[in-house]
Amino acid sequence: MTDTLREAYRVMRTIRAFEERVHDEFATGEIPGFGPLYAGEEASAAGVCAHLDDRDTIAGAHRGHGHCIAKGVDVKAMMAEIYGRKTGSCHGKGGSLHIADLSKGMLGAHGIAGGGPPLICGTALAAKQQNTGGVGVAFFGEGAGNQGTTLEALNLASVWDLPALFVAENNGYAEVTSSTWSVASDNIADRAAGFGVPGVIVDGFDFFAIHEAAGEAVERARDGGGPTLIEIKFTRFPGDGALDCLELFRTRVTESGELREQVLDDIDAEVAKLIEESVSEAKAAPKPTPEDLETDVYVSY
């Protein structure tokens, strides 16, 4: 468990540091486009992806950097991608909202909310047909939970009994629209029952709750038990202790004696160095040339 905890903390810290840096860099005007950030929701990506391996695929959401990092996409290639450089994960053509790395089983973040759930039904079907034991995981927000694509995917996954996991990351706001105005049943998990899928709700600030629930859901999917919907709530309000998943995690593992402060501090330092290097390397990397426009675009069958 200690290795799992150390790795989970590294993933969460990497996401936090990456997002904070991207936030600062966006403000300089040097990065093209738009980049919704995942800071604060790290426990979700880390808690779910801790159970995944090379057989498994994930689809990210609008705020997709965290899912990429948790699934093992190279951080330097990600930063270069966000800078639109040739060394990026998608050779600079995707940017923040289309960042992907199929070699890592990361099918992509999505510019269109609800784009991911149908994709993972495809990979889950492939895993089922080829008997790999693989699982397809879609992360999406509560805004995407209103999209037909998400509901169709839930139906398809249930009727075909696919090894799929739907992770609804509910932070109460679809971009700037409060879910009060846009979501008819306030719990996304309530919708699961309509598709004959188990729907559970966990606290989004608690890595351990997410890790445990996701572990059961992934195991169930691998064993042929079918899909699960986990709603991860980030809608708790300040006033009842810390709501920072990283701080909560640190307190819990150091108090229980599972990890020492020094171990966590060392991870913080290593991550800070990695992020620093990823930015300087991205800035120094070449931009795509006009010839790159047509590469990797057309496929001959």
Added chain:
Amino acid sequence: MGETVAGIVANPASGRDIRRLVAQASVFPTAEKANMVQRLLAAFAVTGLDRALVSTDLGGISAAVLKALGRGGTWPTVDFCADDPITGTAADTTNAVRRMVAAGAGVIVVLGGDGTARVAAAACEDVPILALSTGTNNAFPQMREATVAGLAAGLIASGQVDPDLVTHRVSVLEVVTKARREIALVDVCVSTSRHIGARALWDPATLTELYCTFAEPDGIGLSSVPGQLCPSPRSSPDGVALQLGPVDETPYVVHAPIAPGLVRPVGVRGWGVLKPGMRVELAASGGVIALDGERELELKTGESAFVELKPDGPWVVDVRATMAEAARKGLLRTETELGKERRR
């Protein structure tokens, strides 16, 4: 009698935990909880209750009730407890119950599972509670139609049925650690899990000690283990204490419905009577203590904890006795002209 008031606390988070995934525990969607609140209110109105205080939440229950209020209908005056900030935690239940006690509620109806009832019980002082099941394990709250429960609560709160006749005081288990004092209404269990995690308990292999206020043979949840081994009725002032262990090492194995959908073999080393006022030290250091089936307290290595059965728990409404009393007094009957004529 002045203004008559009853309270309704509905937990938006109950009945949605991991047991939907690891077992086939029932689903209580927000829409159904909101419907139950409306059924309670409709019944309150029939009893002539003046005012209902309803908890506020961000899960959509109070919002649905507010929407329904706008459509009209025969309800008492409905006020929402909106003076405390909503935290999205158990504190919301505590705050709402305290407001209802302060407002002079005669009964507080609690919609949730064992966990919600436990939190409400710790805050309700001498106001009787009527716990309706919208949760998972439900050893304590009743599976009952909200309309009937609403009639019973309304008749008591409006002073038509004497609470002394139809409520009784239940025992609680008090757990004390260095930093916290908590109660459980049904059971306290020690687990070797390191973390609270997803809260629910579903793997009996991690359990080492179990204490129950009562143990019924037809119970659900951990109290069903002693329920099949050494039953102890709710009416008894005594509880039970069990030492648990791996099934291949213990003299007894009980096949117990420890959660909906989960009948598991549970190894029992031995058991005994738990007398009220007896303070028992829990060997929970470095593990977790679960209250009413949910992991609640993480203990550091070397940290001690105690459990004690206390007779002074919350007052609880007996719906059946209340409705029988209503029948005896004819509270839900009116005599018509035709009836009077027949009697002549």
